[in-house]
Structures are given as C-alpha cells and as structure tokens.
Amino acid sequence: MFAIKKSDETIVELLASALRRDIAFGALLPDQKLKIEELRKRYGGSNHSMRETLRILSTEGLVEATAQRGFRVTSATEDDLRDILLVRIEIERVALARAIAAGDVTWEGRVIAAHHALRKAEDAVAEAPDDLTALEWDEACRAFSHALIEACDSPRLIDLHGKLFDQSRRFRLAQLRENTLDWKARRVRQQALVEAVLAKDTTEASSLLQEDIQAELKTNDP
Amino acid sequence: MFAIKKSDETIVELLASALRRDIAFGALLPDQKLKIEELRKRYGGSNHSMRETLRILSTEGLVEATAQRGFRVTSATEDDLRDILLVRIEIERVALARAIAAGDVTWEGRVIAAHHALRKAEDAVAEAPDDLTALEWDEACRAFSHALIEACDSPRLIDLHGKLFDQSRRFRLAQLRENTLDWKARRVRQQALVEAVLAKDTTEASSLLQEDIQAELKTNDP
DNA sequence: TTTTTCATAAATATCCAACATTTTTGATCT
DNA sequence: AGATCAAAAATGTTGGATATTTATGAAAAA
Numbered sequence: 001m002f003a004i005k006k007s008d009e010t011i012v013e014l015l016a017s018a019l020r021r022d023i024a025f026g027a028l029l030p031d032q033k034l035k036i037e038e039l040r041k042r043y044g045g046s047n048h049s050m051r052e053t054l055r056i057l058s059t060e061g062l063v064e065a066t067a068q069r070g071f072r073v074t075s076a077t078e079d080d081l082r083d084i085l086l087v088r089i090e091i092e093r094v095a096l097a098r099a100i101a102a103g104d105v106t107w108e109g110r111v112i113a114a115h116h117a118l119r120k121a122e123d124a125v126a127e128a129p130d131d132l133t134a135l136e137w138d139e140a141c142r143a144f145s146h147a148l149i150e151a152c153d154s155p156r157l158i159d160l161h162g163k164l165f166d167q168s169r170r171f172r173l174a175q176l177r178e179n180t181l182d183w184k185a186r187r188v189r190q191q192a193l194v195e196a197v198l199a200k201d202t203t204e205a206s207s208l209l210q211e212d213i214q215a216e217l218k219t220n221d222p
Numbered sequence: 223m224f225a226i227k228k229s230d231e232t233i234v235e236l237l238a239s240a241l242r243r244d245i246a247f248g249a250l251l252p253d254q255k256l257k258i259e260e261l262r263k264r265y266g267g268s269n270h271s272m273r274e275t276l277r278i279l280s281t282e283g284l285v286e287a288t289a290q291r292g293f294r295v296t297s298a299t300e301d302d303l304r305d306i307l308l309v310r311i312e313i314e315r316v317a318l319a320r321a322i323a324a325g326d327v328t329w330e331g332r333v334i335a336a337h338h339a340l341r342k343a344e345d346a347v348a349e350a351p352d353d354l355t356a357l358e359w360d361e362a363c364r365a366f367s368h369a370l371i372e373a374c375d376s377p378r379l380i381d382l383h384g385k386l387f388d389q390s391r392r393f394r395l396a397q398l399r400e401n402t403l404d405w406k407a408r409r410v411r412q413q414a415l416v417e418a419v420l421a422k423d424t425t426e427a428s429s430l431l432q433e434d435i436q437a438e439l440k441t442n443d444p
Numbered sequence: 445t446t447t448t449t450c451a452t453a454a455a456t457a458t459c460c461a462a463c464a465t466t467t468t469t470g471a472t473c474t
Numbered sequence: 475a476g477a478t479c480a481a482a483a484a485t486g487t488t489g490g491a492t493a494t495t496t497a498t499g500a501a502a503a504a
Contacts, residue, residue, distance in 0.1 A: 010289050010457065035484070046459045048270045051486085052277055059281040067232050068466055070485060087378045090316045156309045160382075233487065257455070268488045273457085290495055292456060 015045050015053040023062050023073055024138075024169045025131065030076035034063065061167045074167075081171045081217060088164045089213050093206050095149035095157040100202050103151035108198055114140075114147035115194045119187070125176065126183045134176055138169055144190070148197065148209075172216060186215070237267050237275040245284050245295055246360075246391045247353065252298035256285065283389045296389075303393045303439060310386045311435050315428050317371035317379040322424050325373035330420055336362075336369035337416045341409065347398065348405050356398055360391060366412070370419065370431075394438060402440070411437075 019039075022028045036050050045053070054071045057063035064074050074080075099107070121140035125133045142165050149161055175181055189212050196205035241261075244250045258272050267275070276293045279285035286296050296302075321329070343362035347355045364387050371383055397403055411434050418427035 012457080013289065037484080047486095048273075049458065051270075052274060052457095055274060055277040055281070059277075067235065068485065070467095083376050083378050086376055087382070090312060094312045154305050154308055156305050160309070232485095259455080271487065274486095290456065292496095 011045055012049050012052050012056065015043055015049060016056050018043050019053060019057055020060075020062065020166075021135075023057075024135075024173055026170065026174070028073050030073050030170075032073045034071040034073060036070070060163055076170055078217075081168065084164055084168050084171075085213055085217055088161075088168065089210050091157060091160050091164060092145070092149060092209055092213065095152040095154065095161060096197075096205060096209055097202050098152040098154065098157075099149050100197060100200050100205060102153050107147075107151040110147045110150070111144075111194060111197060114144040115190060118144040118190065122183060122186065129176060129179075134173055137176070138172060141172070142166075148193075168216060175216065180218070182215075186212070189215075233267055234271050234274050234278065237265055237271060238278050240265050241275060241279055242282075242284065242388075243357075245279075246357075246395055248392065248396070250295050252295050252392075254295045256293040256295065258292070282385055298392055300439075303390065306386055306390050306393075307435055307439055310383075310390065311432050313379060313382050313386065314367070314371060314431055314435065317374040317376065317383060318419075318427060318431055319424050320374035320376065320379075321371050322419060322422050322427060324375050329369075329373040332369045332372070333366075333416060333419060336366040337412060340366040340412065344405060344408065351398060351401075356395055359398070360394060363394070364388075370415075390438060397438065404437075408434070408437070 019028065028034070034054060036047050036054075039050050039054075040047065043050070054063055054065065058065045058071065062074055063071050065071050118140045121133075121137045125137035142162075145165060146158070146161065150158060152158065189208060193205060193208040193212065196208055241250070250256070256276060258269055258276075261272050261276075262269065265272070276285055276287065280287045280293065284296055285293050287293050340362045343355075343359045347359035364384075367387060368380070368383065372380060374380065411430060415427060415430040415434065418430055
C-alpha cells in the first residue's frame with residue numbers, strides 16, 4: 001500500500017510478521033475474531049493477501065481457521081501451554097541427544113556463542129524490560145535453543161522446534177511482563193546445560209533441558 | 223464454477239483434496255513445479271483459490287513455497303522418508319505411552335475395532351491392489367494408528383501424528399505398488415501390538431510400534 | 445566454443461471490484 | 475420467553491488487470 005517494500009520480502013510476509021508480533025504481544029488477543037476487513041484497515045493489503053497471511057499463521061499454530069467462519073487467534077489457556085511444552089520437551093530432548101551425538105566442534109562453538117548472547121540479553125531485559133528488549137531477549141532464547149539442536153541432522157525436528165517455540169512466545173512474553181521469572185536460576189541452569197552439552201553428557205543435558213522448558217509453566221506459584 | 227458444491231465443503235477444500243490425492247498417487251511428482259495456471263486448467267478454481275490451496279498443502283508438508291518462485295511438490299528422497307519416520311517414531315511412542323496410561327475401556331474398544339478393520343483392509347488390498355482399495359487400506363492404517371494414540375490427551379501430539387502420517391502416505395503407496403510389503407509379518411506385528419497395548423505393556427508396545435513404523439523404510443532389501 | 449549481456453517472455457504476487465453463499469443479528473410474532 | 479424469518483454482515487469465490495520478479499534464449503563479446 002504505502003509501506004516501502006525493501007529487499008525481496010513479499011507483502012504477505014510483511015503482513016505475517018506484523019500479525020505475529022501483535023499476537024505475541026497480545027495486541028491481538030487469544031480467541032479474538034480476525035475479520036478480514038478490519039485487518040485490512042489496520043495492516044493494509046488486499047483481501048487475498050490477508051487471507052493468505054492468515055493461512056500461513058494458521059500453519060504456525062498462531063491462528064485457527066474454520067470453514068465458512070473465518071479465522072481467530074488461537075486460544076491460549078494454561079492447558080494449551082502445558083500441551084505445547086509437553087511436545088517441546090519431547091522434540092527437543094530427542095533433537096538434543098542427536099545433536100550431542102553428531103555435533104562437531106564448530107557446532108559447539110555456535111552453542112557457546114548463542115549462550116553468550118543469551119546471557120547479555122537476559123541482563124538487558126532484567127534491567128529494562130521494554131518491548132524492544134523483550135523481543136530481542138526472546139529472539140536470543142530462540143537462537144540459543146535452536147543452536148543446541150541444530151546439529152541433530154533432522155530438518156523436520158528443527159522445523160518443529162521452531163514452530164513450537166514460536167507458539168509458546170506469547171506465554172513467555174506474558175511471563176516476562178508479570179515478572180515471574182527467576183533470572184538467577186535460569187542463568188545457573190543454562191550454564192549447567194551448556195557444560196553438560198560440551199561434556200557430551202546426554203542424560204544430564206536432557207534433564208536440564210526439560211527443567212528449563214518446564215520453568216515456562218510456573219507462572220503462578222502457590 | 224460448474225462442480226456442485228455438496229455439504230459445506232469449501233472450494234479450496236475440494237481443491238486441496240484433489241491435489242492431496244494426486245500427490246499421494248504420484249500423479250504430481252516430487253519436486254514438480256506447480257504453476258498456478260496449469261493447475262487451474264486441470265482442477266478449476268480461481269487463481270486465488272489455487273494459491274490458498276497450495277498454502278494449505280504447504281502447511282501439511284506436501285508442497286513447498288518459495289517466495290517469488292512459487293510452489294513445488296515436496297521432494298521425496300529416501301532421506302526425507304527416513305526423517306519423517308524418525309519424527310513419527312518419537313511422536314507416536316510418546317503418544318502411545320500416554321494413551322496406555324490414560325486410556326479407558328472405550329478407548330481399548332476403539333483400538334480393537336480399528337485393528338479389525340485394518341485386518342480386513344489388508345486382506346482386501348493384498349488380493350486386489352487397485353487404487354481405490356489402496357486408498358481404503360491406507361485410510362485403515364491411518365485410523366488404526368490414530369486409534370492407538372487418540373487417548374494420549376494431547377491435541378498437538380494427535381495433530382502432529384496426523385500430519386506426519388499423511389506426509390508418509392506417498393511412500394507407503396509406492397511400497398504397496400512395488401509389492402515390497404510383508405503382509406504376514408505386518409499381521410503378526412499388529413496383533414502383538416494390540417495385545418501389548420491391552421496388557422498395558424508400554425515398553426513392549428513401544429518397541430513393536432517402532433518396528434512397525436521402521437518397516438516402512440525397508441523398500442529395497444539387498 | 446564458451447561466456448556474458450540484455451531484451452523478451454513467462455510466472456508470481458498483488459490489487460480492485462463485484463457477486464454468491466453462509467452465518468449472524470435483530471425485529472416481529474406467537 | 476421462545477421461535478421465525480428477513481436484513482445485515484462476513485466469508486468465500488471469481489474475473490480481470492497490473493507491477494515485479496524470475497526464467498529463457500538469442501546476439502555480442504571473450
């Protein structure tokens with residue numbers, strides 16, 4: 001419409017990014033009806049581009065499509081989070097085990113680098129949790145998590161990991177806003193995880209990984 | 223256009239079914255370029271409907287989309303099959319373990335029923351492997367596999383299972399055409415699997431399940 | 445002959461405007 | 475209050491048109 005199309009990104013991809021962001025931050029709420037016309041007014045694009053965008057987001061599990069009844073933001077109950085994390089744990093455990101078995105020294109380097117970046121990002125967000133730093137923090141989490149498993153030699157495991165991670169983003173950012181994260185514990189855990197990975201201690205790494213993922217659930221402690 | 227729209231299926235869904243079928247049977251070959259215009263001539267629908275259909279199929283992993291370069295049928299090398307089966311094994315094992323733990327007697331009933339239907343379907347296809355029976359056989363496999371895990375109480379595991387199963391369909395049907403299936407072994411294995419499930423013997427069931435999935439790989443024995 | 449360059453053709457991505465169909469809404473009647 | 479049904483809204487679909495990008499193939503250069 002009026003936005004300058006830089007690089008080779010397609011309109012639909014731009015729309016998808018915008019919607020993803022707004023879903024992650026809760027500007028578009030869970031279960032909210034997504035009417036094509038309204039979205040067009042807000043984000044631009046033609047009706048088809050918008051429909052296609054919504055199809056893509058439904059691929060990613062952020063939006064749900066019902067025949068003849070349009071689209072809505074995927075609901076986000078605690079059960080949903082539990083389910084996502086359950087699958088994440090299984091996928092990431094398998095992938096991590098394979099990565100440890102197959103990964104070479106350059107992979108180890110990428111893990112260390114991602115861990116380093118994550119620590120910086122956690123420091124930054126713990127101090128000033130504005131939206132931008134929050135996004136950068138989440139991106140660092142994603143990069144670290146991705147680095148851990150990227151040597152697993154299974155495109156589908158990697159792809160799944162990414163999708164599941166993105167699905168849990170909303171919850172993670174909410175947790176950040178509510179300030180229920182234990183930064184100290186995270187740091188210790190992640191440090192131990194990296195050490196276990198470098199020591200090729202699969203069982204230890206696996207259980208630390210599970211702990212780290214499970215920690216995303218403890219939003220309300222009694 | 224001229225096709226009668228029965229029930230509440232949407233055009234895009236009809237197109238998607240047709241394309242799914244043709245991909246499964248190899249009428250649309252792996253890596254084949256999918257040009258919108260050509261597809262429209264063959265299947266009908268407008269350019270937008272066709273694009274949306276292709277987006278949906280790319281959701282399901284049957285088609286791949288590349289920005290500015292359109293769509294093509296997902297490639298189907300032996301590595302792809304291996305990768306799909308690897309993930310299937312992990313997902314189904316977890317789901318089956320959970321189903322055994324959580325399933326009640328009505329679930330057991332559904333497993334037995336699905337197993338019974340599968341046996342019939344295997345008999346039928348072993349005798350007369352035409353396209354229709356082949357599809358019915360595959361559908362019975364899917365129903366059986368689905369029944370085994372449906373009590374796992376995780377919508378995402380169930381959803382993933384379905385997608386992965388559909389992705390491996392092409393390979394399964396090819397295996398059927400090439401007649402490299404060991405019907406006897408399948409029957410014994412499936413029988414044992416059901417018995418293990420009913421006996422709530424998770425480890426035994428798990429390893430039989432793995433075997434059964436792995437068997438989809440043995441296309442060319444040396 | 446091989447490679448490069450460039451115009452041309454093909455295909456993708458997008459938009460607008462309209463129409464058919466389905467779902468939702470709201471007013472009316474019992 | 476509950477059922478009925480017409481009007482309004484939203485979805486799904488289409489045709490045609492137009493940028494923009496990618497692929498193609500022929501002429502020019504090395």
